[in-house]
Amino acid sequence: MKSLTLKSSVLFALLSLGACQTQKQNTIDVATAVSVRSTSPVWQSDAYTLYRDSVVQGEYVARALSHTELTSNYKSPANAFLSPRVTFKFAINGRDNEMVSGQDHHFSCLASDGSCVTPVITFGQQYNDKAEVPNDVYLAPNTEMKVRLDMRPVLQAFEKQGYYTTPTGDRIYKEDFKGVYIAGGTAPLSWDFDNLGRNDGAKLQDADGDGIYEIALNLNSPEDDKATATHWQLSRDISAFPQYTSDYPLMDALYNMALEEMEKDIEADSTFRTGKEWAGVWTRDISYSILLGMAQLQPKVSMYSLMRKVKDGRIIQDTGTGGAYPVSTDRMTWAVAAWEVYKATGDKEWLRKTYQIIKNSLEADYKNAYDPETGLVRGESSFLDWREQTYPRWMQPVDIYESENLGTNAVHYQANQVAAQMAELLDDKEAAARFREVASRIKKGMNELLWQDEKGYYGQYLYGRNYKVLSPRAEALGEALSVLYGVADEERQKTVVASTPVTDYGIPSIFPQIPGIPPYHNNGIWPFVQAYWSLASAKAGNEKSLAESMSAIYRPAALFLTNKENFVASTGDYAGTQINSDRQLWSVAGNIAMIYKVLFGMDLQADKLVLKPFVPEAFKGNRKLTGFRYRNALLNFEMSGYGNEIKTITMDGKPLEKAEIPANLTGEHTIKIELANNQVGGDVNHVAMYTSPETPKVTYASGKLSWPAVEDAVAYLVIKNGEELEKTESTSLDVEVNGYAEYMVLAVDQNGVTSFGSEPVVVVPEKSKLVYEVEKFAPKATYAYRDYSGTGFVELSKQQNRQVQVKVNVPEDGVYAIDFRYANGNGPINTENKAAIRTLKKDANFAGTIVLPQRGKEEWSNWGFTNAVEVPLQKGSHTISLTFEPNNENMHGEINQAMVDYMRMVKIK
Helix, strand or coil: CHHHCHHHHHHHHHHHHCCCCCCCCCCCCHHHHHHHHHCCCCEECCCCEECCCEEEECCEEEEEEECCEEEECCCCCHHHHCCCEEEEEEEECCCCCCCCCCCCEEEECCCCCCEEEEEEEECCCCCECCCCCCCCCCCCCCEEEEEEEECHHHHHHHHHHCEEECCCCCEEEHHHCCCEEEEECCCCCCCCHHHHCCCHHHECECCCCCCEEEEEEEECCHHHCCCCCCEEECCCCCCCCCEEEECCHHHHHHHHHHHHHHHHCECCCCCECCCCCCCCCCHHHHHHHHHHHHHHHCHHHHHHHHHCCEECCEECCCCCHHHCCCCCCHHHHHHHHHHHHHHHHCCHHHHHHHHHHHHHHHHHHHHHCECCCCCCECECCCCCCCHHHCCCCCCCHHHHHHCEEHHHHHHHHHHHHHHHHHHHHCCCHHHHHHHHHHHHHHHHHHHHHHEECCCCEECCEEEECCCEEEECCEEHHHHHHHHHCCCCCHHHHHHHHHHCEEECCECCCEECECCCCCCCCCCEECHHHHHHHHHHHHHCCCHHHHHHHHHHHHHHHHHHCCCCCCEECCCCCCECECCCCCCCHHHHHHHHHHHHHHHCCEEEECCEEEECCCECHHHCEEEEEEEEEECCEEEEEEEEECECCEEEEEECCEECCCCEEECCCCEEEEEEEEECCCCCCCCCEECCCCECCCCCCCEEECCEEECCCCCCEEEEEEEECCEEEEEECCCEEECCCCCCEEEEEEEEECCCCECCCCCCEEECCHHHEEEEEHHHCCCCCCCCCCCCCCCCCEEECCCCCCEEEEEEEECCCEEEEEEEEEECCCCCCCCCCCCEEEEEEECCEEEEEEEECCCCCCCCCCCEECCCEEEEECCEEEEEEEECCHHHCCCCCCCCCEEEEEEEEEECC
16 A cells, blocks of 8 residues: 555655755746737636636646647645644654544744744643734744743553553553654644654654653655656657647647656556556556556566556455555456457457466455445545545554545456456356346445435445445445446436546545545545546446546646656645656556547447547547557547547558457557537536544443534434434434444534444344453463453464364344454554454354454554454354465455454344
8 A cells, every 4th residue: 555655654754855846947937928818718617717728727837849749837835835834743763642523732933033842742642823824924934932841640551550541542561652743834844643653854853852752843844845857858759659739739749748647657576657757557557557558668668567456366466455465456446457468469368367367366356355236346535545634533554454445446346357358358257147146236235225316326335334334425435346347227317527626636536535634535636536537437328427537637747747656635736745756657647548538539348449439519629640550550549529339440542440459450540530510518516625523532431322523513413323313403312222223423414414424333132242252262372462352362263273163052043243343453543454253153054254354563452443343143053263264365365364352143123
């Protein structure tokens, strides 16, 4: 999971070392700017204007001087208007454990001499500076801020009882104390708690041993004022690639810049790096990039890169949440990309090799991630892989595993469809039928459980515990993939594109935004996602959406003079997101896709190249694409007009019956297309940026649910077992204890926008709960870990206790949720690949998969619960087994280990 491993680990170092280079400001004289403004806009909004040769955004102008040269005077305004009010909190061992989520310290750094010192703040006690901050006062450059923290209550608890319990409920043992860190929203501070413990620059020190820890921070430093290049001129030979020219010099130059950046992203070993800052191949990044154009441009590099992500005949899931697989399950993007490479090359050996890898990977996923009840696939959002950026803060990795996400399910739907097509080509008819049947179940589940009629687009994911609810947020990539892969029927495709919220600078990754979370996925726009939105807009026949989406890709590439990884949705600025990179591969590919897959409409199929061009009227005119290689043919395209209907198409001067190029074509050919200049139309759901209410914190005692009031909430929606129970303006609700009940509470604001649901609160009669100490059924481990129940705990590994059998006596028929209290200290919560996996069996029959994600590096006394598997049980004796099966292999391969404390059985139906 690069966003939280490589990327975040280098972030603090980059800031502290001043790695961002300052560059001379390129100015464009007034006459030039006036000249730009005097031409007719291609696309225009209140935020910016796109011209044939330039982009104008307020005082900033980017211009194509030729098809190989661009200039820009863009400079991030972020540092000029930084608030002197600094928000931060402390973190023992780098974890978010000082105060409950949403509660922070606030200090106004108003010293006129460029330095300020906080009062001594006691750990766990909120400090809120009452000083007024005038509207016209901003944080001075190079402000030195000293932060002082009283850790004496924590240290005294260590000495008195051997541990300290944080306000969030974390128990920190004296011997496990590694230090205290500071997180915050003003650079060089970051809210990246997952990597905070590895950033020495964020660690407070107690030099004199008096229990008062301190840190000095340099705020608003020149290194934070990240300037982009002011001039780009082609410096590499790109003549081996298709050459593009049109009536739009800006598009021509940006296409050439993308080709050059693609070349720079190829490593010495002929694999793709992920971006300028991020070395190595990442499964999802390379796969989405291949689908956006790298299969056509770089088939061999694409092949090498994909094969780098294979181990033991299975696709590698990127490292990430809780030890990655199967908490994260979007590795199947690899399958769709491998198929794209086959369609581009017709390489039968590649087809046979990748089919077996895909088949092996899907077979494991069927056991580890597929939900037989919903037909959907469990696992983290594809690409949106930074927990609190898109999930409620209470959700642990195991909760994310249990969620069922729109984008990830669209990927699995298409992966099964791809596997079926491969199987048919290879005469594996039985497998083909099975793949199609699985795909059909996923599609049915998505359209029944994720579709929102009232909104006109799909919801983000199902989440909860034993009873799940739908997050109504829009998820841009998932919406686009649902259109492109045909999960949505033709009518819904049009509705999704016309209804999904779009903001001033493009389509945000999610909408509405999450409160208190800095820009990255939240309040972020990603050009590669924008590219998929363009493809979806074209497929849905929405010209207005397509023209706007293409403009949203060209604006940042021109102004920043590179294909950035992301930018802030609310400002359109590259500065301010948690981490970023130039020449991000999938952003590069997304830019190229506008030419190949949108304007010329290239649709690679197993036996032909189909042309479905779509040129918005705003981009009408003449264009050429020469030297495009399709298998053994070299194609030169010429196209005129606009619309999405072809008036005439010829090859070498002869009319083509269909807009198709057969796969067996050889030699060089010229294809001329005249579009019909048809009016297409379409709608776009323009919205202002919007933030949902904070998530309620719910407790239960003596027959009553209670929660503190949420700011801006006018009502609260109480959910019981996945269904609406009551809407109330109160902050409490009396409930009865007459059977299993799982409650969630959502805050509702005056516009009817809801928060995330609260962490589920379970109310259940004691007779419905059964607990079995596992050490009574298997050898007790000898490790000196703490906080277990009973007399000990049991080690599960590939060497120890590969099977543990628990004899149970069920008091009455019913459906029981079975889970385990466990510890896994083999890695941090945000990276690595050592999630433990086991098969749950009832009386020797497969019942489901138990996932035991990492909970913190070396944190073996940090106990939590696995996912629960619902098992129908009849009254009487049964044997419940945890076994290690071949499909339980994780991405590490050797370490597949956890400690198990007890098994819990709760009657839920």
